[in-house]
Amino acid sequence: MFSYRHAFHAGNHADVLKHTVLIATLQHLLQKDAALTVLDTHAGAGLYRLDGDYASTSAESADGIQRLVPPATPPALAPALQAYVDMVRAFNQGDATRVYPGSPFIIHRLLREQDKLKLFELHPTDARSLAGNVAQLDAGRQVAVLQEDGFEGVKKFLPPPARRALLLCDPSYELKSDYGRVQDMVQDALKRFATGVYAVWYPIIPRPEAHDLPRRLKTLAVKAGKPWLHATLTVKSSKVGPSTDGEPGKRPGLPASGMFLINPPFTLQAALREALPQMAELLAQDRHAAHALESGGG
Structure with a gap:
């Protein structure tokens, strides 16, 4: 149950997508003066060393954030993607990118004094790391670290006092039951607080549950x-092993991921329409790189 560690994957292409969406969403929501409560169901350690033992073992950031910062020289970036790059660089000095901020630190950097952040992390080691990292922020009561199941823990914070909330859910999905739990949590959250913004990250892998999840979330939103x-x-083919089409064999690892939002900011679709094609081009690992964007309802 406690095998997954995001430190091995920090700064990969999935983080580029997830955190670009997260920042663009927060930037819109924080334009209103009313206080915002942000709930992060699977917060991880909060801050990661890209030159540390975990991240350097998999080196996934080399095909993620490292392609977007010096010494790489990408073209002019779309505003949403540039905002993401600027956020990561704010945690580093000079051109080297050795530190990667997870969602807790990205969120905290954007929040105002009146806003609140609730961080859930069940993994005992990551929960200790998260608590230690957050303590350095001297954030007081603005940030709460809770070592408990985020799927269940968010219930006591919905609806929030100021009736404004963003919930970010990005479990590891190592357990097949996570897909069903995401659906159940979103369904319950909509009943508790129908106007909240709900953002779900998920891996796109050859597993029926992974392909069913966005369809089920769409059904919840429509109902x-x-x-x-x-x-x-998508950054590469999902096939692993020797190639049969003349290309080199595909490397193992996550080929694609998605973000599904209910009650998204109305500005987000236009922002991603610019940013997604650049992500697919700059992070491509083979000719199968692609992107997609769809919306509905409201």
Whole structure:
């Protein structure tokens, strides 16, 4: 149950997608003066060393964030993608990118004094790391670290006092039951607080549950009469092993991922329409790189 560690994957292409969407969503929501509560169901350690033992073992950031920062020289980036790059670089000095901020630190960097952040992390080692990292922020009561099941823990914070909330859910999906739990959590959250913004990250892998999840979330949104947005990024073929089409054999690893949002900011679709094609081009690992964006409802 406690085998997954995001430190091995920090800064990979899935993080580029997830955190670009997260920043663009927060930037819109924080334009209103009313306080915002942000719930992060699977917060991880919060901050990662890309030159540490974990990240350097898999070196996934080399095909993710490292392609977007010096010494790489990408073309002018779309505003949403540039905002993401600027956020990561704010945690580093000079051109070297050795530190990668997870969603807790990205969120905290954007929040205002009146906003609240609730971080859930069940993995005992990551929970300790998260608590230690957050303690360095001297954030006081603005940030709460809870070592508990985020799927269940968010219930006590919905609806939030100021009636404004963003929920980010990005479990590891190592357990097949996570797909069903995501659906159940979103369904319950919509009943508790129908106007919240719900953002779900998921891996796109050869597993029926992975392909069913966005369809099920869309059904929930449509039944609730809520707008939805679905963005996907593919960087390589899902096939692993020797190639039969003349290309080199595919490397193992996650080939694609998606973000599904219910009640997304109305500005997000236009922002991603610019950013997604650049992500697919700059992060491509083979000719199968692609992107997709669809929305509905509302």
